[in-house]
Amino acid sequence: MSAVVDTHGHDGHGHDAHGGGYHGAGGIMRWVTTTNHKDIGTLYLWFSFIMFMTGGAMAMAIRLELFSPGIQFFNPDLFNQFTTMHGLIMLFGAIMPAFVGFANWQIPIMIGAPDMAFARLNNWSFWLLPFAATLLVMSFFTPGGAPGVGWTLYAPLTVQMGMGMDLTIFAVHLLGMSSILGSINIITTILNMRAPGMTMMRLPLFVWTWLITAYLLVAAMPVLAGAVTMTLTDRHFGTSFFNAAGGGDPVLYQHIFWFFGHPEVYIIALPAFGVVSQVLPAFSRKPLFGYASMVYATSAIAILSFIVWAHHMYTVGMPVQGQLFFMYATTLIAIPTGVKVFNWVATMWKGSLTFETPMLFAIGFLFLFTLGGFTGLMLSLVPIDIQLHDTYYVVAHFHYVMVAGALFAAFAGVYFWFPKWTGKMYDETLGQWHFWLTMIFFNMIFFVQHFLGLAGMPRRIPDYPLIFETWNKISSIGAFGFGLTQLLFLYIILKAIRSGEKAPQKPWEGADSLEWTHLPTPVPYHSFETPPVLK
Amino acid sequence: MKSSKPARSIATWSLAILGIAYSGLALALALEWNLQPAGSKLAADIHWLHEAVMVLCTAIFVGVFGFMFWACYAHRKSKGHKAAQFHENTTVEILWTVIPAVILVGIAWPTTRVLVEQKDTSNPDITIKVTGYQWKWGYDYVKGEGEGISFISTLSTPRDQIEGKAPKGEHYLVEVDNELVVPMGKKIRILTTAADVIHSWWMPAFGAKQDAVPGFIRDLWFRPEKTGTFRSQCVELCGKEHGFMPIVVKVVSQEEYGKWVGAQMKMIAASADDPNKFFALDELKKRGEQVYAKNCVVCHQATGKGTPPAFPPLDGSKMVLGPKDAQIVAVLNGVMKNGAPTAMAAFGKQLNDVEMAAVITFTRNNWGNKVGGADGLVQPGEVKVLRDKK
Numbered sequence: 001m002s003a004v005v006d007t008h009g010h011d012g013h014g015h016d017a018h019g020g021g022y023h024g025a026g027g028i029m030r031w032v033t034t035t036n037h038k039d040i041g042t043l044y045l046w047f048s049f050i051m052f053m054t055g056g057a058m059a060m061a062i063r064l065e066l067f068s069p070g071i072q073f074f075n076p077d078l079f080n081q082f083t084t085m086h087g088l089i090m091l092f093g094a095i096m097p098a099f100v101g102f103a104n105w106q107i108p109i110m111i112g113a114p115d116m117a118f119a120r121l122n123n124w125s126f127w128l129l130p131f132a133a134t135l136l137v138m139s140f141f142t143p144g145g146a147p148g149v150g151w152t153l154y155a156p157l158t159v160q161m162g163m164g165m166d167l168t169i170f171a172v173h174l175l176g177m178s179s180i181l182g183s184i185n186i187i188t189t190i191l192n193m194r195a196p197g198m199t200m201m202r203l204p205l206f207v208w209t210w211l212i213t214a215y216l217l218v219a220a221m222p223v224l225a226g227a228v229t230m231t232l233t234d235r236h237f238g239t240s241f242f243n244a245a246g247g248g249d250p251v252l253y254q255h256i257f258w259f260f261g262h263p264e265v266y267i268i269a270l271p272a273f274g275v276v277s278q279v280l281p282a283f284s285r286k287p288l289f290g291y292a293s294m295v296y297a298t299s300a301i302a303i304l305s306f307i308v309w310a311h312h313m314y315t316v317g318m319p320v321q322g323q324l325f326f327m328y329a330t331t332l333i334a335i336p337t338g339v340k341v342f343n344w345v346a347t348m349w350k351g352s353l354t355f356e357t358p359m360l361f362a363i364g365f366l367f368l369f370t371l372g373g374f375t376g377l378m379l380s381l382v383p384i385d386i387q388l389h390d391t392y393y394v395v396a397h398f399h400y401v402m403v404a405g406a407l408f409a410a411f412a413g414v415y416f417w418f419p420k421w422t423g424k425m426y427d428e429t430l431g432q433w434h435f436w437l438t439m440i441f442f443n444m445i446f447f448v449q450h451f452l453g454l455a456g457m458p459r460r461i462p463d464y465p466l467i468f469e470t471w472n473k474i475s476s477i478g479a480f481g482f483g484l485t486q487l488l489f490l491y492i493i494l495k496a497i498r499s500g501e502k503a504p505q506k507p508w509e510g511a512d513s514l515e516w517t518h519l520p521t522p523v524p525y526h527s528f529e530t531p532p533v534l535k
Numbered sequence: 536m537k538s539s540k541p542a543r544s545i546a547t548w549s550l551a552i553l554g555i556a557y558s559g560l561a562l563a564l565a566l567e568w569n570l571q572p573a574g575s576k577l578a579a580d581i582h583w584l585h586e587a588v589m590v591l592c593t594a595i596f597v598g599v600f601g602f603m604f605w606a607c608y609a610h611r612k613s614k615g616h617k618a619a620q621f622h623e624n625t626t627v628e629i630l631w632t633v634i635p636a637v638i639l640v641g642i643a644w645p646t647t648r649v650l651v652e653q654k655d656t657s658n659p660d661i662t663i664k665v666t667g668y669q670w671k672w673g674y675d676y677v678k679g680e681g682e683g684i685s686f687i688s689t690l691s692t693p694r695d696q697i698e699g700k701a702p703k704g705e706h707y708l709v710e711v712d713n714e715l716v717v718p719m720g721k722k723i724r725i726l727t728t729a730a731d732v733i734h735s736w737w738m739p740a741f742g743a744k745q746d747a748v749p750g751f752i753r754d755l756w757f758r759p760e761k762t763g764t765f766r767s768q769c770v771e772l773c774g775k776e777h778g779f780m781p782i783v784v785k786v787v788s789q790e791e792y793g794k795w796v797g798a799q800m801k802m803i804a805a806s807a808d809d810p811n812k813f814f815a816l817d818e819l820k821k822r823g824e825q826v827y828a829k830n831c832v833v834c835h836q837a838t839g840k841g842t843p844p845a846f847p848p849l850d851g852s853k854m855v856l857g858p859k860d861a862q863i864v865a866v867l868n869g870v871m872k873n874g875a876p877t878a879m880a881a882f883g884k885q886l887n888d889v890e891m892a893a894v895i896t897f898t899r900n901n902w903g904n905k906v907g908g909a910d911g912l913v914q915p916g917e918v919k920v921l922r923d924k925k
Contacts, residue, residue: 069707070699077775077845143844150772156749157732157774159875162845235875244750250733251748285612287622315735316746317727317753320654324647331639335632342631345599348606352618355607363607367600374592381588381642383581383649386744387570390735390770455567456739458770461778463697465708465766467567510618 022525032127035119036525037104038421043126044101045414049490051093051133056483058086063445063479066472071463079462080148081164085136087151088168091268092175093133095402098410099271100125100182103210105421107186109515109523110204112195112532117188125182132174139164139171150460152261155242155253158231165235169228176221183214183221190214195514197534201295204513205288208295209274212302216263216270219306224260227253251316258309266305268402270298272369272409273340276362278513279412280344283359284351285510290343297336297343304333314385323382330380334373341370356508357431361412364439365405372400375450390460393453399446411438411489418493419507420515423522424500430492437485444478574740574761574786580649581742588642595638653742656756659724661717667727667734667747667769669880670776670833674715677726681796683803687885688713689829690779694837697779708778709766712829714785717759718792724756731880735771738784746771759786774878775845776833808889810915816896819912823897826890830882839902845878850902859910862895863921883922888915 025033031043061082065074074082104122108115116122139146144162147153158165190203190211203211231253233239240246242253281288288294310318310326318326344366353359375397379385388394411434419425448471453459457468464472505521515523518532573579610616661679665672668687676684688711695701697708704710717723727736727747737744741757759765769780787795814822828837831849835841839850849855854862869881886894892913899906899913 069703071697072699075842076778077842080772080775080777145845148775154733154772157772160732160774160878236873244748250750284610285618286620289622290628291622293623293628315744316748317751320651323650323654327646327650328643331643334639335635338635339628339632341599345603345606346624346627348603349610350616350619350621351606351610352612352616353607353610354612363603366603370596370599374596377592378585378588381584381646383646383653383742384585384588386653387581387585387739387742389744390737451568454570456571456767458737458768458778460772461768463708463778465706465768466703471568 033123035115035123037108037116037119037122038523038525040116040122040126041101041103041105042421044097044104044129047126047129047133048094048098048101051089051097052486054133054137055086055089055094056486058082058089059479060483062086063476065462066464067476068473069464069466069469074462076462077145077148080150080460081140081146083460084148084150084153085140085146088172089133089136090402091151091264092172093129093136095268095406095410096175096179097129099210099213099268099406100179102206102271102275102410102413102417103182103186106417106515107189107207107210108193109519109527110207110513111190111193111198112514112518112528112534113189113193114526114528116185117193118185121181122185125178125185128174128178128181132171132178135167135171135174139167142167152254152257153228153231154257155231155234155250159235159243166232169232172228173225176225179217179221183217186210186214187218195528195531195534198514201292202534205277205291205294206271206274209270209277209298212298213267213270216267216302216305220260220263220267223256224264227256227260230256251313254313254316255310258312259306261312262309263302263305265401266301268406269369270302272365272406273298275409275413275416276344276365278511279358279362279416280347280366282416282508282511283354283356283362284348285353286347286351288343289346289349290339293339294343297339300336301333304329304336308333311380311385314382315389327380327382331377333380334377337373341366341373352510354509356415356428357426357435358412358416358508360432360435361408361415364435365408365412368400368404368408368442372397372405375400388453390458391453392449392457392459395459396446396449396453399449403446404442408438411435414493416508416511417515418496419503420519420521420523422497422500423503424496425503425507426492426496426500430488430495434485434488434492437488438482441478441482441485445475445482446478448474448478571739573742574759574763574765575742575757576760577649577653577757578740578742580652584645584649587645591638591642656724656754658722659756660721662724662726663715663717664726664728664752665736665747667729667731667736667773667780668885669731669774669878670769670780672711672715672734672736672769672780672782673730673885674713679721680718680792681799684796684799686713687829688715688783690781692779694832706766709768709781709783711781711783714764714783716785716787716792716795718789719759719762719786720789722756722758724754727753727755730884731876732773733771734769734773734780736782737767737770738765738782739767740765741784744770759784762786762788779833808887808915810888810919812889813914813916814889814892816900816912819893819896820900822889823893823895824901826886826894827897830886831894834878839898839904849898850904852904855898855904856906857910859895859899859913859917860921862898863891863913863918866891866895867918867922888918888922891915891918 024030034040065072065079142163145164147161147165147168149157190207230241234241234243240248242248242250277288308326308330311330314323379388379397415426415431452468452471457464503521506516519527570582573582662677664675664677671687671689673687676682691710691712692708696703727745729747729749731749734747736747741759743755743757745753745755763786765784767782769777834846835849839848841848867883870877870879892915895913899911
């Protein structure tokens with residue numbers, strides 16, 4: 001951030017003297033009782049990685065079954081359970097907690113605050129998650145198994161499910177509570193705990209995107225809680241919200257769900273935009289281009305995200321006026337998103353570029369996320385969507401946004417801040433291997449799925465007509481490669497923690513936000529006990 | 536940015552990349568990788584729209600990332616490039632906000648035209664109601680030539696092929712026992728609805744897709760311009776057998792359609808089941824086996840063992856071995872649990888009295904089940920009584 005005054009030589013002024021290390025309970029109790037934003041950030045990140053592996057294992061099972069036509073390994077019921085749980089676990093267990101982990105670690109040290117505003121609430125926000133995850137995984141072992149209804153939990157199929165459905169509903173409630181509490185914490189921290197002189201328009205962009213994301217979460221998560229609660233009462237208490245025979249409407253569920261679901265897309269994407277907006281300038285050694293327009297574009301995307309929900313529902317049967325409204329509103333999102341992409345490219349333009357692992361992942365993000373954006377534009381056009389809705393084209397589209405978008409940005413963030421957090425360097429060669437393998441296998445899985453969708457393969461089917469065989473084989477091989485590559489990531493992180501080289505005070509020449517300029521590496525357990533001086 | 540040298544290099548590079556991509560695509564051309572050939576003008580319009588937007592997106596993509604990759608190449612620190620420090624430019628920022636807006640208006644215009652055409656279901660020649668069931672399609676010709684024809688369309692791929700016990704046929708998973716037959720050149724209006732959960736009826740060759748929502752009627756239309764058989768599948772997750780409810784449309788000439796309608800009408804007259812007739816046990820068992828294979832086997836299995844707990848066994852079941860009335864009511868109206876319908880659907884609307892009597896008799900006298908006596912044999916008349924009572 002050019003806004004931050006350069007203070008070479010001030011690094012860690014006085015902080016180590018009394019800030020120092022950790023003094024509280026030892027062992028497991030440290031983690032259960034911790035109210036330290038760094039500990040909680042670490043908990044979030046490890047939890048998210050465990051969930052990433054769990055959801056990933058289900059993805060492997062799905063691709064294994066789809067390797068060849070015919071039913072080989074899993075019966076169709078179990079297959080549906082895998083697709084449902086893969087989606088729920090990846091979204092609510094892996095991606096969202098990963099970015100909350102970044103928020104916990106980074107927001108206080110980027111705005112010059114000693115910790116999050118509500119430290120105990122922060123502890124509780126995290127500790128709701130393992131219970132929610134347990135409920136989700138437990139549902140597999142109930143009679144009837146986990147729900148096999150897709151992550152969108154559409155009524156009235158949900159009414160036919162066994163007890164696993166109820167566990168899932170409660171899990172969603174807990175996850176929602178965790179997100180809302182976490183968001184209130186983040187909003188309060190950003191609005192009230194900035195160091196003197198850290199005005200709103202000097203905030204690092206990562207903090208800005210999280211502020212807007214937190215508002216989206218507070219607005220959207222209760223809507224989801226409402227939708228699943230109505231499902232619960234339809235299942236057990238004789239209501240007919242989604243049952244036409246009782247005067248309800250199954251499509252009502254979809255309206256409520258997607259009123260949450262579309263902002264959810266940006267809840268996941270905006271923090272990713274934030275991470276990339278920190279990484280690209282650092283490795284371009286050049287300030288972020290169009291800071292103010294980035295803030296405005298992010299806000300515009302957030303506001304638009306509330307009026308486009310029914311573009312997920314073009315095929316449910318809407319009047320033509322409704323389809324036109326949602327189509328026009330949706331295409332408008334291309335404008336602020338375009339502004340962001342142009343700003344990022346302009347940031348790199350005439351910089352002094354180096355390509356360490358965080359930068360590689362950021363560039364991979366930029367390239368592939370934009371591709372996902374274009375297929376999104378394609379899907380926003382009703383006549384084209386009528387052909388592509390509920391096919392593998394949609395699967396390819398949202399994995400470009402969720403994996404190449406959010407996950408790549410998360411990887412970029414981990415490699416970027418790892419030295420700051422731990423004081424150790426990761427193995428750069430292995431990091432680059434991780435990037436290139438991830439990049440190649442990702443495209444191998446999902447690029448060909450565009451073809452499958454165009455040619456007419458529906459999503460969520462355990463078996464398929466013979467014409468789809470070749471692309472499915474390629475996609476499955478890619479998936480196995482992708483899965484193995486993520487074990488490499490685990491190895492890189494463990495190796496760096498155990499025996500990584502000592503990180504220099506400022507490993508990235510171009511990084512200029514507070515945590516790099518005002519704090520020692522590794523960052524002490526308590527930081528900014530007195531606010532930094534910003535001019 | 537103003538010098539033409541980088542621009543020329545970008546062009547050369549893009550051409551090289553395109554060349555590689557093209558040879559890759561040439562290989563892929565042998566495979567399915569694009570939209571299915573259009574069978575109607577509407578589908579052709581949609582495909583044109585798709586291609587036009589695709590070309591536009593590709594051009595923008597190559598342009599934007601041309602800049603990015605040029606920066607990656609030319610503005611590297613290892614080449615000694617010094618970073619400029621500019622961080623805003625109002626003119627450029629306004630331009631890249633306004634130009635995309637103009638492009639979007641350009642896209643919206645033809646899209647709106649196609650969409651309005653797609654939604655115009657007025658003045659059809661033939662109207663057909665499509666009902667989604669777990670897991671088959673029901674077709675009722677409700678208006679126009681063929682009015683009164685009604686049948687159920689079920690996957691005809693044998694289970695052995697699915698389970699890998701027999702080689703897979705050419706139309707594996709996209710073949711049915713009864714195809715939807717329509718005449719070429721006529722405007723066909725499809726009304727969709729469903730009996731249990733949401734399904735979705737899709738015919739890609741005609742650019743026609745519409746969810747089938749239980750309790751509601753939606754519609755779509757198409758005007759086929761080629762004869763032939765067109766294949767697709769249900770595209771809304773509808774439970775366990777979602778992947779196994781194909782949609783097959785056979786488009787025939789007007790003349791052939793007339794013949795088909797005639798034959799169907801004769802068959803309806805001839806094969807009308809007489810619900811007042813008394814059947815012998817063996818007669819009912821034989822018919823019941825066919826009904827079972829079409830309607831029950833995917834859940835309760837050929838062995839009658841089901842896949843518990845979601846789909847309970849019939850072999851040894853208390854209900855099947857108990858008094859027959861309870862079972863008749865269950866098959867007619869479906870099974871409720873805690874006031875909510877279960878996966879055991881109401882078959883009353885799909886099966887007539889004879890079929891109903893046959894399949895229940897079959898379950899009572901097959902596998903280990905030997906009910907015998909008065910409770911072992913269900914006559915159509917008994918079903919009729921319980922059906923009317925409802």
